[in-house]
Amino acid sequence: MNMDERPFANVQEVKLSLINPERIIRRGIDLLRNRPMETSSWPVYRKIIKRMLLDLQPDTIHAHFGPMGALISPVAKSLAIPLVVTFYGYDISEYALEDYWRAQYQELAKDADAVTVLSEQMKTEAVELGFYPGKTGVIHLGTDLSRFPKKSVNHPVRNFVSVGRLSEKKGHIDSIKSV
Numbered sequence: 001m002n003m004d005e006r007p008f009a010n011v012q013e014v015k016l017s018l019i020n021p022e023r024i025i026r027r028g029i030d031l032l033r034n035r036p037m038e039t040s041s042w043p044v045y046r047k048i049i050k051r052m053l054l055d056l057q058p059d060t061i062h063a064h065f066g067p068m069g070a071l072i073s074p075v076a077k078s079l080a081i082p083l084v085v086t087f088y089g090y091d092i093s094e095y096a097l098e099d100y101w102r103a104q105y106q107e108l109a110k111d112a113d114a115v116t117v118l119s120e121q122m123k124t125e126a127v128e129l130g131f132y133p134g135k136t137g138v139i140h141l142g143t144d145l146s147r148f149p150k151k152s153v154n155h156p157v158r159n160f161v162s163v164g165r166l167s168e169k170k171g172h173i174d175s176i177k178s179v
Contacts, residue, residue: 042071045071046071046072046074046075049071049072049075050075050078050079053075053076053079053081054079058081059081059082060081060082060083060084061076061081061082061083061084062084062085062086063083063084063085063086064086064088065086065087065088065091066085066087066091066092066095066096066101066104066105066108067091067095067101067104068085069083069085069108069112070101070104070105070107070108073085073107073108073111073112074111076111077111082113082114083111083112083113083114084112084113084114084115084116085108085112085114085115085116086115086116086117086139087115087116087117087118087122087126088118089118089122089169092105092117092122092125092126092129093122093125096125096129102129105129105130105131106129106130109129109130109131109132110130112131112135113135114135114136114137115131115135115136115137116136116137116138116139117136117137117138117139118138118139118140118141119138119140120138122138123136123137123138157179160175160176160179162175162176
């Protein structure tokens with residue numbers, strides 16, 4: 001996919017099955033112990049991931065979202081494979097408010113070889129969590145708007161749709177103002 005923009009010959013996407021009897025049992029136990037369900041299956045997943053990585057022999061691991069970085073960090077460290085983690089939003093702005101995730105991210109900060117975030121504000125938040133500033137970079141996501149010619153509208157807009165969560169950062173007010 002997108003080989004013209006990303007000409008990498010040997011990229012592997014690792015998908016994990018969500019149906020796992022051991023995972024279901026661990027979730028139940030974690031609910032009883034009042035632990036976050038997101039991590040209930042981590043020991044199982046780490047074993048599976050480690051086996052996959054031993055087969056694949058990757059040069060680098062890129063974890064999308066902070067929780068996935070926290071999941072794979074011990075495995076990457078045990079195999080001496082560099083780990084890059086990308087935070088995209090809620091994973092650093094909301095999860096990091098919870099003591100559990102703050103502790104997970106502080107551990108991740110010790111082992112991640114590089115961290116990318118989407119804005120300078122997110123970089124500040126990452127550094128406050130313990131990520132090293134020199135290993136934390138900003139990569140803006142977006143589209144080159146020059147690829148889409150501007151269209152003139154000769155009539156008033158009567159209907160307008162904006163799709164997204166009702167949060168300030170989604171820019172609904174900006175969208176309405178632009179129309």
